[in-house]
Amino acid sequence: MTEPRDVVRAFLEHLSAGDTTRANALLAPDVEWRNTRLPTVRGAKVAEALDMLTARGVGVRVELHHVGADGSTVLTDRHDTLTWKAYGSRFHVDGTFEVRDGLITLWDDRFSWGEASVASVAGLLRLLRSGR
Numbered sequence: 001m002t003e004p005r006d007v008v009r010a011f012l013e014h015l016s017a018g019d020t021t022r023a024n025a026l027l028a029p030d031v032e033w034r035n036t037r038l039p040t041v042r043g044a045k046v047a048e049a050l051d052m053l054t055a056r057g058v059g060v061r062v063e064l065h066h067v068g069a070d071g072s073t074v075l076t077d078r079h080d081t082l083t084w085k086a087y088g089s090r091f092h093v094d095g096t097f098e099v100r101d102g103l104i105t106l107w108d109d110r111f112s113w114g115e116a117s118v119a120s121v122a123g124l125l126r127l128l129r130s131g132r
Contacts, residue, residue, distance in 0.1 A: 004099035005069040008076065011097075011104060012062040020050045028103035035109050046107070059083040072099050080111075086130035089122070 007026055014023035024047040033041040033049075041049055053060070059082070066077040076095040081088050091111055098106035 002102040003069075004072050004074045004097070005067055007099045007102055007104060008069075008074040008097045009064070009067060012064065012076070012078075015050070015060050016062045018054055018059055020047070020054045024050060026102075026104055027107075028100065028105045031103075031105055031107065033107045033109075036111050057084055073097070074099060080109075087124065 011023050011026045014020070014026070027046055030043055031046050033046045061081040061083060063079045063081070064076060065079070066075075068075045074095075074097040076093070076097070078093050078095065079090055080093045081090040083089075093109050093111045095110070096106065096108040097104055
């Protein structure tokens with residue numbers, strides 16, 4: 001699989017399924033992961049971060065709305081839901097991916113901290129109500 005759009009779709013599907021082994025296999029050794037106002041994570045630390053989240057029971061469900069590609073650049077319009085037990089925080093994400101030789105070299109997600117914060121509070125309230 002070398003088509004950039006297919007690589008990104010597969011990566012997000014593996015991430016949604018909690019299969020970080022397969023997701024991480026689609027990351028280049030020099031990958032850069034950027035998130036709005038958060039420190040950039042590079043290289044093997046990206047896979048370590050994804051593995052750590054999964055090991056702690058944190059899930060990421062990705063709901064793709066649109067995927068567009070122009071050469072090696074892939075743009076995604078989606079909602080991501082971060083989950084943990086009864087907690088769920090769903091928010092809109094615009095992503096830009098760069099793919100080279102069938103591997104993701106750049107993963108740049110942009111989202112509204114306001115929307116993510118409101119979703120996080122709602123998720124915490126659900127968690128507290130569930131008693132888990």
